[in-house]
Amino acid sequence: MDLWWTETQTPSLRLGLRCSAVVTRARSAYQEVAVLETEQYGRLLALDGAVMTTEADEFVYHEMLVHPAMVACARPRSVLVVGGGDGGAVREVLRHPAVERVVLAELDPLVVDVSRAHLPGIAGRIGDPRVAVCPGDGALFLRGAPDAAFDVVLVDAPDPVGPAEVLFSGGLFAEAARVLAPGGVLVLQTESPFLHAGLIRTVQERLAASFPLVRLYWAVVPTYPGAMWTFSLASRGADPLAPGAPERGGALPTRYWSPEVHRAAFVLPPFVRALLSERGHAAAEPGGARP
Ligand code: SPD
DSSP states (O other), rough: OOEEEEEEEEEEEEEEEEEEEEEEEEOOOEEEEEEEEEETTTTEEEEEEEEEEEETTTHHHHHHHHHHHHSSSSSOOEEEEEOOSSSSSHHHHSSTTTEEEEEEEEEEEEHHHHHHHHHHHHTTTTSSTTTTEOOOHHHHHHHOOOOTOEEEEEOOOSSGGGGGGGSSHHHHHHHHHHHHEEEEEEEOOOOOOOTTHHHHHHHHHHHTTTOSSEEEEEEOTTTTSSSSSEEEEESSOOHHHHHHHTGGGOOOOOOOOOHHHHHHHTTHHHHHHHHOOOOSTGOOOOOOOOO
């Protein structure tokens, strides 16, 4: 049997992984949720044909989504994860000893159920008593949350298409600013500078409308389109690059994030720095990137 899973990342770019099995494949009210056993990267979670995570490289994405915000915030007790139904972000949040409460606002309960059943190394901490799973629209959840309710908000979104588009909007960032406590920090994933330059710039501009401090950083996630992946961080002043901030996470049992990698991640190659100030980049994106 020669079984391949293929993601069409742009009309001109595909990722192909040979699989030994389809572990599960089901349709929810929102999307097709699948877990496949790949030969190269272990189990893979896909939503509507797009890789969300794989066992081999998930640690890069989840550590880099979570730890920069958690160490920028002096005492992260209350954390909101929007999306992130696979539980990888929750697992990393719970590594921080100050954490008392994590709310996981995932749109699709099937993502949580499938991840808990088939990706225990990623989803295994969702059952922690400090975690409350709140199925439903993350944007609506934010709108209903009280002022200053969270120290850290993490938007672990899929690609910005369909229902996920709102997670990259100025309205959502304004709500996030409202629900963050003083000293709080927002981080969201913002795709690849090779394929989504316009999106990155737009998100940074939208964040700047609600937050005085906005930063971009990056990591390498081999199974994501473009591989070089960015994250946008915003706060009212809590700075991930403040002296001593990365050292707050010095004892974390991580495989990618470290205080040194943290500092390096905020150093942007010139082409990424340039895209933040250029106009008309979106139209020039090669191959017609999906978002
Ligand atoms: N192109 C894939 C982007 C997916 C980003 N979110 C992944 C969620 C993993 N917890």
